[in-house]
Amino acid sequence: MNGPIVQATSLQKTYPLGRQKVEALKGIDMRLEQGEFAVLLGPSGAGKTTTLNLVGCLDRPSGGTLSVAGTEVFNGRSSLSEGRLDTMRREHIGLVFTEFFLIPTLTATENVALPMLWTGKPDRDRAVELLESVGLGHRLTHRPAELSGGEMQRVAIARSLVNDPGLLLADEPTGNLDTKTRDEIFAVLRKLNEERGLTVLVATHDHELAERFSRVIPIRDGRIAGGEHHDN
Ligand SMILES: Nc1ncnc2c1ncn2[C@@H]1O[C@H](COP(=O)(O)OP(=O)(O)OP(=O)(O)O)[C@@H](O)[C@H]1O
Ligand SMILES: [Mg+2]
Numbered sequence: 264m265n266g267p268i269v270q271a272t273s274l275q276k277t278y279p280l281g282r283q284k285v286e287a288l289k290g291i292d293m294r295l296e297q298g299e300f301a302v303l304l305g306p307s308g309a310g311k312t313t314t315l316n317l318v319g320c321l322d323r324p325s326g327g328t329l330s331v332a333g334t335e336v337f338n339g340r341s342s343l344s345e346g347r348l349d350t351m352r353r354e355h356i357g358l359v360f361t362e363f364f365l366i367p368t369l370t371a372t373e374n375v376a377l378p379m380l381w382t383g384k385p386d387r388d389r390a391v392e393l394l395e396s397v398g399l400g401h402r403l404t405h406r407p408a409e410l411s412g413g414e415m416q417r418v419a420i421a422r423s424l425v426n427d428p429g430l431l432l433a434d435e436p437t438g439n440l441d442t443k444t445r446d447e448i449f450a451v452l453r454k455l456n457e458e459r460g461l462t463v464l465v466a467t468h469d470h471e472l473a474e475r476f477s478r479v480i481p482i483r484d485g486r487i488a489g490g491e492h493h494d495n
Contacts, residue, residue: 264333268430268462269295269318275326276313276485287313289485290327295464297429300456303466304473305482311466312434314482318464319358319432320351331355332429353382357423357431357461361438363415365407365422371414372403375422382426393421396458397451413444417451424455431455433465437472449475 276288288310295301303311316322317329323342330336332355336343343351352358365374375393376385394403397417407415416436423431433452437445449472455461465476473479481488 264297264429266333267294267330268297268299268332269293269464270330271318271327272329273327274314274317274324274329276310276317276322277325287485288317288324291482291485291487293480293487295430295462297462298456298460299478300453300463300476301465301478301480302473302476303464303480303482304468304470305466305488306468309468309482310485311468311482313485315432315434315464315466318430319356320348321358323348353426355428355430357420357426357428359416359419359423359431359433359436361435363407363412363419365415365418367407370404370406371399371410371418371421374407374418375425378422378425389425390421393424394418396424396455397421411444412440413447416440416444416448420448420451420455424461428461430462430464433463435467436465437467437469442471445469445472 271291271293274288274291278285278287291314303314305311317324320336324337328337328339371394372390375390376387379385391403394400397420399414399417402414437448452463456463467473477494479492
């Protein structure tokens with residue numbers, strides 16, 4: 264694939280709320296190149312989750328344009344069908360959230376292998392390789408209750424990579440973790456970015472965490488705020 268992995272212009276999202284409307288995104292311009300390691304930083308209500316949901320093809324914009332992995336997802340009037348959005352998510356996007364959403368009765372390996380059921384036969388070796396790549400090679404047969412919060416988040420990250428997406432979107436992935444564990448999860452994300460060339464976009468309100476990314480995209484009141492900061 265050539266060109267940016269995410270290209271949004273004047274991206275808008277309006278939620279209906281009873282008889283009112285909430286303008287969550289008021290026109291976001293954002294371009295992410297392949298291999299970037301970026302963070303959306305903003306206070307509660309700024310529009311971080313809304314942005315990730317649109318880029319992650321979990322929801323549809325109300326205006327503007329959006330392309331992801333070279334596919335036009337929204338052209339200002341119409342959006343891809345639900346089926347095509349599902350395919351986009353499956354083929355191009357890994358999603359990680361604050362909650363880990365692991366299946367309690369399955370082992371770490373089985374949790375990681377689970378999404379392969381939708382695309383073919385679960386490949387245990389691939390699940391193990393991914394768990395090793397997030398530093399969990401020694402916890403393969405543990406169930407979620409037998410893992411720490413940081414370990415559960417590592418399993419969730421490994422699971423998100425099972426279909427080899429080019430783009431990882433993580434919404435407050437360290438929101439439930441102490442600062443030491445937060446830093447470990449950050450290190451895992453950076454390693455995946457450096458070693459696999461995975462494009463990473465994290466959303467957080469944590470300034471201390473955000474400072475360590477190569478690129479900080481500040482967001483406030485549904486707009487990209489001024490003062491974007493690039494490291495490289
Ligand atoms: N489904 C919805 N219906 C109506 N309004 C919504 C909906 N989802 C979000 N909003 C509103 O849109 C705005 C942006 O919300 P969003 O969840 O994107 O913020 P956020 O930056 O992720 O905040 P937080 O840090 O608290 O997670 C907020 O004002 C929120 O109340
Ligand atoms: Mg949010």
